[in-house]
Amino acid sequence: MNELVRCANLSRSFGEVRALNNVNLSLPSGRIVGLLGPNGSGKTTLIKILNGLLQPSAGEVRIDGNAPGVATKRIISYLPDRGYFPEWMRVSDMIDLFSDFYADFDRAKAAEMCRALGLDGKLAIKTLSKGTREKMQLMLVMSRSAKLYLLDEPIAGVDPAAREFIMRTILTNYSEDGTVLISTHLILDVEQVLDEAVFLRQGEIVLHESVDSIRERTGGSVDQLFRDMFRAQL
C-alpha cells in the first residue's frame, strides 16, 4: 500500500515542555488508525502538525509526498476538538464554504446528512445547540472524499448514543481509499473499527501495530493492552 503519512524524527516543544519527542510514523492509504493515548500525551499536537496548524520544532512531515501546506490541505479533512463555526453564518453558508474550497466535497451527501440531523439550511449556527453544532461539523468533514481524515477526539464528552451516531457517520461516509486517523482515549468505543493502533505516551510512540496482531499476540483487546500499558497514568 502507498505511504500516505510519514513523520521522521518529529519533535515539538512548548517552552520547557516537550509535547512530541522524536516521533517516527508511517501510515498507508486505506486504513482506519487509532491514535491512542491519555490526555496530554501529544495526540492533538501531532494532528495539528499534520494539518499545518503547528510547525514542528525538529524533524519533518510528508503527507502524500508534500510538506503540510496548501496542497496537503486539499486532501485532508479535519475535525478539531472544538467548535470552529463563524457566529454570523447559517448552515447553508457553511455548506457553500466547504463546497467552494474543497473539490472533493459532496453537496448531495451533505444535504442528506442535514436531513438526517433535521438541520434546516436557513438556521443560524449560533442558534444550534452545542451537540448539534458538533454533529454538523462532523457532517461537513465526512461529506468530503478526502485522502486523509484527521479526527481529533470525535467522541469525547458525548453520551453513548451520540458516540454511536458519530462512529456510524464516520464509518458509513469515509472514502474507502482514504485513511482515517482517530485520536481518542476512549478505546472501547472505537476498537471494533480500527485496523491499526498507535499508542502515544508523553510525546513518544510506544506502540504501532495492527489490531489483529495485537489481539493475536496478547490474546486480549486493544483496550485491555492500553489499560495495562497506561495503568500508572490512568
Add this chain to the structure above:
Amino acid sequence: MLGKLMKYDLRSCLRKFGPLWIAAVALSVLIGLSFRYVVDIEGGSSGLVTFLLGVLPSMILFGLFIAMAVLALIFVCERFYKGLLGDEGYLMHTLPASAGAHIASKGLTALILEIVSGLVALLSGVLLVTVYRPAGFAEGWVEFWRMLAQLELPSVFPWVLVEGVVLFLVSAAAQTLKIYAAIALGHLAKKHRALWALLAYVGIGIVLNILFGVGVSSGLVERLLGFGSSWGMFTANGELTVSGLGMAAGAMGSAILTEILIGAAFFFLTRYILKKHLNLE
C-alpha cells in the same frame, strides 16, 4: 483562493454594516425632509419642534457616523483576531489557502469597508442638503461649478488629485496591516495575547516615530519629499504656484512609496508569524 476568501469576509462585513449604511442614508433623507417641510430654521418653529425634528435627528445621524467609525475599527481587529487566531482559525487555516491570501482578504475587506463607509457618509451629506434645499442652495451650487470651470488649474492638478486618492488608500491599507502585525506579534505571547497586541501596536508606533525622526534629522525625509529646494510652494500673495503643485506631486509620490514599503513590511511580518509561529489555543 483570494476571491473565495473575500466572498465570505465581505458577506460578514455586509451583514454587520449593511443595516448601518441603510440607516445613515435613510436618516439623512428624513432630516432633509424635516428641515424642508416641518422645521422652519429661520425662526418660525417652536424650540421644541426644532429640537425634536431637527436637532435630535441630526445628533443621531452624527452619532451614527461616530458609531460606524468605531464599529469599523472593532470589526477590522475582531475579524482578524477571532477569524484567524481564535477558534475560527481551526477552520480558516485548514482551508487550502495561503497565509498571504488570508491576510490580503481581511485587509482588502477592511479597505472596502472604510471606502464604502466614507462614501455613505458623503452620500448622506449630499442627500441631506439636496432634499433640504436651503435658500440660495441651487444658485450657490451653480455658481460653485461656474467658478470651478473658470479656474485655470495647472496641468499637474489632476495628477495631484489622483495621487491624493492613492495616498489615502495606501495609508489606510498600511494602517490596517499595522493592526494585523501588532495582533500577530501579540499572538507570539503565551498569555494575555490581546494585551501584548496592544503593546506591540504602541511599540510599532514608537519605532516608526523614531525612524521618522532619524530620517528628518539626517535630511533623508527632506530629500525624499523634495522639500528644501528652491521651489516656492506659494507666491508672495499666498497663492499656490505651479511649481508648488509640482513639488506637492513629488512629495505625495514619495509618501505613497513610503506607505507601500511600510505596509509591505507589516504584511510580510504578519505572514511570517502565521506561517511559522501559528499556535492556536
